[in-house]
Amino acid sequence: MILPTARTWVYPLSVNGRYQRIHRVTGALLQAVLFVTPWIDVGGHPAFQVDIAGRRLYAFGAVFTPADNLLLVLIGLAAAFSLFLFTAVFGRLWCGYACPQTVFLEEWIRPVENFIEGDRGRRMARDRGPWNADKTGRKLAKWSAYLLMSFVVAMTFVSWFSGAGVLWTGGSGSVAYGMVSFFTALMFWDFAWFREQFCNYLCPYARIQGVLCDDHSLVVAYDDRRGEPRGKDSPGACIDCLKCVAVCPQGIDIRDGFQLECVTCARCVDACAAVMAKRGEPSLVNYATLSGQPRTVRARTVVYASLIGIVSVAFVGVLAGRHEADGYISRSPGSLYTVDADGWIRNTYLLRLTSHENEPDQWQVEIEGLPAVAEVSAPSIALDPAATTTVPVVVRVPPGHLIERSTPLRVRVHSHDDELWMDTSFLSEGT
Ligand code: SF4
Ligand code: SF4
Structure with missing residues (x-):
């Protein structure tokens, strides 16, 4: 892994549009699952709980023990092949819409940052300026909010292992609260500083994208045939307003072509759509495939789908033979x-x-x-x-x-x- 020697801090501009509305809906649904599930009781246990000390997995009324390792392996394989299939067809939509890193940054961290420090321009100007009472106060307020959010997320995460009721009422052991402290610190570091570097340098899923995707996978792409040559007075449609660059949370210019850093969040699509709408034209940046032709049925998707089928049949067979x-x-x-x-x-x-x-x-x-x-x-x-x-x-x-x-x-x-x-x-x- 090669880390950059000097990081360019990314100040994403706020953006609204069709895909950001979809983000808010999917983000709300996923957060509901994350925060509510540990509190739902099914048969005396949380709806989903990985009880490491008791070596039990509770899943919506079913109980899995170490004797069910084969079932758990099959579930893991089915989930992995499903992710492969999803990625081969839809590219990095998971990263853009469902990854907890993206959801928390988009739904919690950036709105709080905007509220306390203002939008991109104000944040850039303040960071360039000297430390004074205003800057110190806003930074402290922001970091305090991040710390609180990190604690809530860490408690929720550990609730999936310890049980929410016992954890939030102080009844869990020191190991559980030690994990809460560790994850609170880790998330604060991520929210306050690491951010997009996680996707670019640490995330293993991001690292295998190149193997899972091909020219028929969905990506976010700039229409250079329409857009170029760019510039205010040039014949190309792109007016070089740089809005698509300013809104990008990964700090990339999508007009340079497909880049591994792109998490397909479509903020640039919404930004360009707003710019182009004033000219009565569609966005220059859109979901597309590099081949220009979406093709769902191809060798790798057939292989992944077949593997999911085989694993599913094996799972049903093992489950049918499972005793009480x-x-x-x-x-x-x-x-x-x-x-x-x-x-x-x-x-x-x-x-x-x-x-x-x-x-x-x-x-x-x-x-x-x-x-x-x-x-x-x-x-x-x-x-x-x-x-x-x-x-x-x-x-x-x-x-x-x-x-x-x-x-x-x-x-x-x-x-x-x-x-x-x-x-x-x-x-x-x-x-
Ligand atoms: S290039 Fe566009 S889709 Fe890709 S990460 Fe940046 S804003 Fe999101
Ligand atoms: S937002 Fe659209 S018009 Fe503006 S620079 Fe980006 S591609 Fe060009």
């Missing part, structure tokens, strides 16, 4: 078998059950593979939603009924509508 609980039986630590005072041979096991359900359930244990005289002592298991319970299972066989040192057993654990089978063995001296 996971079970695991192991021999009690340190015990092979014991001979009781009455001569019966005893094997002790530990049975662990993990619920995938949002309802409590009752499970029974049965053993197959032993002589009918064998005794099985196992409690009926009351399994709470999303809980893990471990119970002892004791099996006793009278002497003389087993000739093998190791007899295979099948353990059946069943609720009213599901059953699990586990294999283990009964150890004895043999005969």
Whole structure:
């Protein structure tokens, strides 16, 4: 990664227009999802929560445990291939409309900055001027607002892991509040200073754009056939007003051609549309493809769509075979078998059950593979939603009924509508 030696600070001019209205709507929807979801309760848990300490993922009533790793991998693959497909067709629309970095900068940071420090011209003039009471006061007010916003965003982000109710009421542990402090500092640094450099130098998604896109992917492009030669008195339509450059949050001139820094936010489209409207002409900058022909069906999109299809079928197959609980039986630590005072041979096991359900359930244990005289002592298991319970299972066989040192057993654990089978063995001296 090569960082520039000297950064040119970007002062984006405010802009309004069709695409900025779309930004506001998509931004509001995404923020509603981000801020409201941790507060929605489904079956006693947040609608979506990654409980790292409890090794659980709660998703709209479903509970995933480490035993569901395959499902989670398939979900991750489907999400990755979907992003590849979306990018191949729509270019960097994700960056322009849905990336949290863009949404927070556009919906929170720039409006607050404009409110406190004024629009582009005033901010540039003030930054060039000396530090005085006015400049210091406005900067402090702006940074205080950024700090507050960073804290709210960090709390919301950590709520997705800790649960909003417990986090906001001070009930989470020190690790959670440590994460809040870390993310507050990180976001303040990003909001106050790093900004567009994140897209240009750090974002991994931005780095793989060149591989995912081709000439048929959607980009924001300048119509140089109409626009050039540019200038107020030249025959080209571009009057060289530089509005498209002034509004760009990435600090680029889209008239120079396609650039990797462009996040396709369309601020330049709206800016030029306003300029051209006064001349009764359409914008010189627009969504377009480099080939000039949008083509959705092509080799890479077919491959990505096929991969999504394969992963989706696999996901449905794995989900259909998923039980209401996971079970695991192991021999009690340190015990092979014991001979009781009455001569019966005893094997002790530990049975662990993990619920995938949002309802409590009752499970029974049965053993197959032993002589009918064998005794099985196992409690009926009351399994709470999303809980893990471990119970002892004791099996006793009278002497003389087993000739093998190791007899295979099948353990059946069943609720009213599901059953699990586990294999283990009964150890004895043999005969
Ligand atoms: S060039 Fe236009 S679309 Fe690209 S980042 Fe700048 S303003 Fe947004
Ligand atoms: S806003 Fe339009 S007219 Fe003005 S410089 Fe940009 S492309 Fe040319």
